Amino acid sequence: MRKLICSLSAAVLLSSSAIAWSASKVSSKDLPPNAAELMHEAQRLSGEALWEQATVKARAAMEAARASEDLDGPEFEAGYLLVILLHMQGKYVEARNAAEEQIARWDAKSASAGQTGSRDPRSLKMLSLAIEASMMTGDSEKVMRFHEKLYAVASPYPESWRLAPEEPRLRYELADFWMPLMLGQWKLMAFEPVDSRGVGMRVLYTHISAGSNLSADISLSYKEKLRAMNAAQRQEFLESYREVPIAPALVRAMPDLPFAAATSIKVEKAGGCKGEHCVAVHWKALNGDWMMDINVNFQSPEKDQAAEHVRQLFAALKWHSAPLLFRERTMAEQNREMDSYWAAPGGQSKAAELAEKALPDAFFPEEIARLNTYIGVAQYRRGDLIAARRSLELALLAREHISILGAYYETTLDYAADIAYRQGRDADAIALNRTLMEWQEDNAGLGWGITDDENALISWLDDVQLPWRVGNHRLRVTGAGRFSYENLSTRARLGLTVGLEPSTDVEMESVMRAFMEKKLRLQAGDVRKTAFSPKSAKKGNQRGIGRKWQFDVKKLDDEKVAADKTPVTDSLLPPPTKMTFWIVDRKDRRSILRAPIVHGDQSEIEADQIARALSW
Structure with missing residues (x-):
C-alpha cells in the first residue's frame, strides 16, 4: 500500500515539475504565492517526508x-497530491472526502459546460484513490458507490457491459466474462472498457x-486471426x-x-515491475477468438500469501463461453473493402x-458508429x-462511448444537423x-471561436461573423482562414477565404483567372464589376469596402482537362456558366467569397443570400 502511494506521489511530482519551474522563473517576491509556487513547495516538503507541512x-x-478558472491542470495536480499525502498519513476518511469533493467539482464544471464528464481521466484517477481510501476504512457501501461512479465515468457501451452491484460483479457480456468488484481484500481500482475491435x-x-504491493492487471481482447489457428498453432503462439x-x-x-476451455501459459515477465523483491508473473490464455492477459505483481518474500490471494481472485473470474463476433469474413477484411469504396x-452507395x-458482425461502438x-x-x-x-442517431449514440473520435464523427454530426434543419427540428439542429x-473551431486558426449566444463562428481578430447555416447551406471549416458553405443535398459549394492581404485589382483578377483555370478547370471570359455593401459584425465599426465581380466561364475542353492530373469540378454538378466573387476590404484585411453560378437554377439567388448574411 505504502509503495503504491509513494509511486503515485512520484508521478505527481514529475508531472508538475515543469509548471513549478516556469512559475519560479517569472514570479515576483512582492506578489502572494501562486498555485505553481505553492505546489513546488508542497513537493519539496513531501520529498523531505514532512507530510503535514506538505499537506498544508x-x-x-x-x-x-x-481561484483562477484557467488552472484546471494545476488544480488537479495539487488535489491529487493532497489526497496522496493524506493517504500516507493514514487519514483515509479525509483523503476520501477530498477526492470526492474534487470529483464533484469536475462534475459540476462539466454539467455547466453541457458535457457529461464521461471518460474524464482526472475523475478516473481520483476515483481510484477514493476507492483505496474507502477500502482502508472498511466502508464497503462507499466502495460500492465509487464503483458505480467509476462505471459511469468510464462510460462502457451498454450493449456490451453490465454492472451488477448486488452480486457484486462487473459483467463483460460481449465476452461472457464476469469479474468481481470486491472480493475479500481485493478491490477493482481501474476500469477501461473497449470501444474498437482488437483493443x-x-x-x-x-x-x-499490510505492506503489500499485490496487484492484478487483466486485459481481454478479441483477435480475429485466432479463428484460423488450430490447436498446435495456438500452443506455438503461446510458447x-x-x-x-x-x-x-x-x-x-x-x-x-x-x-477449462482455454489454452494458457504462465511465465515470469522480465522487467515487469520495479524493486529489489518485486516479481511479475504473466498469464496468457486463448479461448475461441479471445485472448486474455493477466499480469500479477507481488513481493518475493510474500510469495505464499500472494499465491493464495491470487488463487482466490482467479476462482472468482467466470468465463462461461467465448462468443464469436464475425461470420465468414473477418471484420477487418470487411472494413478494408467498405473504407476503400467510401474514400x-x-x-459511398457501395x-x-x-x-x-x-x-x-458489428459489436463494438466504433464499428457500429462508422457503419451506421x-x-x-x-x-x-x-x-x-x-x-x-x-x-x-444510432451512430451518435455509439460515439458517446468512443474515447478517440475520428473524421467520421464530423460526417455524422454534419448530416444529422442538416436533416434536423430540413425536418424543422431547429433546437436539435442548432445543438448538433x-x-x-x-469540433472544428481550432482548425479555423488564431482568433476564431464560438459564443453561447450566437449561432455563428466568429473571428475577433478580423471582425468577421459567419453564421453556421444560411438557407440550405451549412458552414464548414476547411483550413486556417478557409471555409465553405455547402448544400449537402445538391453538393453545391461556395468557398470563403478570410484574412488575406489586399492586392491591386490587376493582380487580383490575374489570380482569380489562374485559380479558375488550374483549380476549377474553367476558362474565364468577360468580367462585370459592381459595388457591394457588406454587413458589419458590430454596429459603429468601420464599414468594409465591398465589390462583386462576375466572370463568364465555360468548362475547359476535354483534351486539356485529360492532360492535367487535377480532377475536374464535381462531375455530379452541372458546369457553371458564371463564377461570382464578393470581395470585402476592411482596414488591411481582405475576405473573398466565391460561388459557381449555374444557368437556370437558384444558385445565384442562394449565393447572394449567403453574401448578405455574412458579417464581414
Whole structure:
C-alpha cells in the first residue's frame, strides 16, 4: 500500500515539475504565492517526508488554482497530491472526502459546460484513490458507490457491459466474462472498457494488506486471426511468449488459470515491475477468438500469501463461453473493402451496401458508429431522411462511448444537423451544429471561436461573423482562414477565404483567372464589376469596402482537362456558366467569397443570400 502511494506521489511530482519551474522563473517576491509556487513547495516538503507541512501547502496550492478558472491542470495536480499525502498519513476518511469533493467539482464544471464528464481521466484517477481510501476504512457501501461512479465515468457501451452491484460483479457480456468488484481484500481500482475491435478492455485489482504491493492487471481482447489457428498453432503462439525464467520457483507457486476451455501459459515477465523483491508473473490464455492477459505483481518474500490471494481472485473470474463476433469474413477484411469504396469518388452507395451486410458482425461502438454513418449518408442521398435520421442517431449514440473520435464523427454530426434543419427540428439542429463547430473551431486558426449566444463562428481578430447555416447551406471549416458553405443535398459549394492581404485589382483578377483555370478547370471570359455593401459584425465599426465581380466561364475542353492530373469540378454538378466573387476590404484585411453560378437554377439567388448574411 505504502509503495503504491509513494509511486503515485512520484508521478505527481514529475508531472508538475515543469509548471513549478516556469512559475519560479517569472514570479515576483512582492506578489502572494501562486498555485505553481505553492505546489513546488508542497513537493519539496513531501520529498523531505514532512507530510503535514506538505499537506498544508498542497491544499493551499489547490485553493489558489481554483481561484483562477484557467488552472484546471494545476488544480488537479495539487488535489491529487493532497489526497496522496493524506493517504500516507493514514487519514483515509479525509483523503476520501477530498477526492470526492474534487470529483464533484469536475462534475459540476462539466454539467455547466453541457458535457457529461464521461471518460474524464482526472475523475478516473481520483476515483481510484477514493476507492483505496474507502477500502482502508472498511466502508464497503462507499466502495460500492465509487464503483458505480467509476462505471459511469468510464462510460462502457451498454450493449456490451453490465454492472451488477448486488452480486457484486462487473459483467463483460460481449465476452461472457464476469469479474468481481470486491472480493475479500481485493478491490477493482481501474476500469477501461473497449470501444474498437482488437483493443483489449482492462481492469486493475489491488489487494489491501499490510505492506503489500499485490496487484492484478487483466486485459481481454478479441483477435480475429485466432479463428484460423488450430490447436498446435495456438500452443506455438503461446510458447513464443515464454522467456527463460529467472526465478521459476516463484512462478510455479502461482496458480494456473481456472478456464477449462482455454489454452494458457504462465511465465515470469522480465522487467515487469520495479524493486529489489518485486516479481511479475504473466498469464496468457486463448479461448475461441479471445485472448486474455493477466499480469500479477507481488513481493518475493510474500510469495505464499500472494499465491493464495491470487488463487482466490482467479476462482472468482467466470468465463462461461467465448462468443464469436464475425461470420465468414473477418471484420477487418470487411472494413478494408467498405473504407476503400467510401474514400473513392462515387463509392459511398457501395460502401453503404457493404455496411448493411456487415451490420450483424458489428459489436463494438466504433464499428457500429462508422457503419451506421455509411448507411445514413447513403439514405440521405436517396432522399429517405427518416431512415437516415434513425441510422445517424444510432451512430451518435455509439460515439458517446468512443474515447478517440475520428473524421467520421464530423460526417455524422454534419448530416444529422442538416436533416434536423430540413425536418424543422431547429433546437436539435442548432445543438448538433454547435457540437460540430466546437469540433472544428481550432482548425479555423488564431482568433476564431464560438459564443453561447450566437449561432455563428466568429473571428475577433478580423471582425468577421459567419453564421453556421444560411438557407440550405451549412458552414464548414476547411483550413486556417478557409471555409465553405455547402448544400449537402445538391453538393453545391461556395468557398470563403478570410484574412488575406489586399492586392491591386490587376493582380487580383490575374489570380482569380489562374485559380479558375488550374483549380476549377474553367476558362474565364468577360468580367462585370459592381459595388457591394457588406454587413458589419458590430454596429459603429468601420464599414468594409465591398465589390462583386462576375466572370463568364465555360468548362475547359476535354483534351486539356485529360492532360492535367487535377480532377475536374464535381462531375455530379452541372458546369457553371458564371463564377461570382464578393470581395470585402476592411482596414488591411481582405475576405473573398466565391460561388459557381449555374444557368437556370437558384444558385445565384442562394449565393447572394449567403453574401448578405455574412458579417464581414
